[in-house]
Amino acid sequence: MVRPRYEMPGNLRPASLQERRRFYARRMDYDAAAAWMSRPAGGRVFALILGRHSGIYPRRFRHLKNVPLIIDDAVEVRDLRPYLLRYLPEGVYYDRNVYAPLDETRKARIDYARAWRSRVFRGQELAFDLDPENVDCPIHGDIAAKMARHQGLSFCDWEFEEIRRQAAELFDELARRWSRLRIVFSGRGFHVHVFDADAFRLSRKERGGIAASLARRYAIDEWVTSGEMRLIRLPLSLHGMVSRIVIPVPRRRLESFSYDDPRAVPRF
Ligand SMILES: [Zn+2]
Incomplete structure (x- = not known):
């Protein structure tokens, strides 16, 4: 069967370097992003992806375009601004691990990808990526059919509405166990974050169990929930593949939420 080609719905498109510069210079709400990162207190690490999916990146950083550029000396989200204006990344992420204060964490010289057993590791935010x-x-x-056509990052309105329905259902299911839940529009789909203290303390094994059981009913990325993939998009940053702002969405507004929501559309 020949399936129709598709890319992305509506006017979703990659942001240019100039648009990224304008956004990070003048539009990003750094205070709202800082409020998001304030819970729980601890050392937090960020990562930038320059041009892995869009192929758009400053030429002088060609050697860095595909790898997460780790930033472990930004105490406040606003401290990221000089990095954002220098590297003009297509995506901005934070490490869901919470560490000891950053000066102590940097001195420990750990491999952040294997931080779990280190003495500077304090816990990990539980999250679900849809x-x-x-x-x-x-x-x-x-997804296999889409990957085979090299359209692994494409989606359509039907898929968006289905993933939005799943995000609502997953939120309601998680709300029976935890109370400090937040939904975020990721630019394409949704993230559900859990801020309850007991969720931060879950072991790798417990996370793996939760991921495996929920992946049978929801199109979640198991790697994110299990903790294998610890990076997640920073709310209020720009998703450079689709030119949308990553924004929290209240549960009561989720059913009617569209990727053309005025809060999510950047005015470059
Ligand atoms: Zn489709």
């Missing part, structure tokens, strides 16, 4: 390409679409097929 992306529209992971749902089985009646028109475009499943």
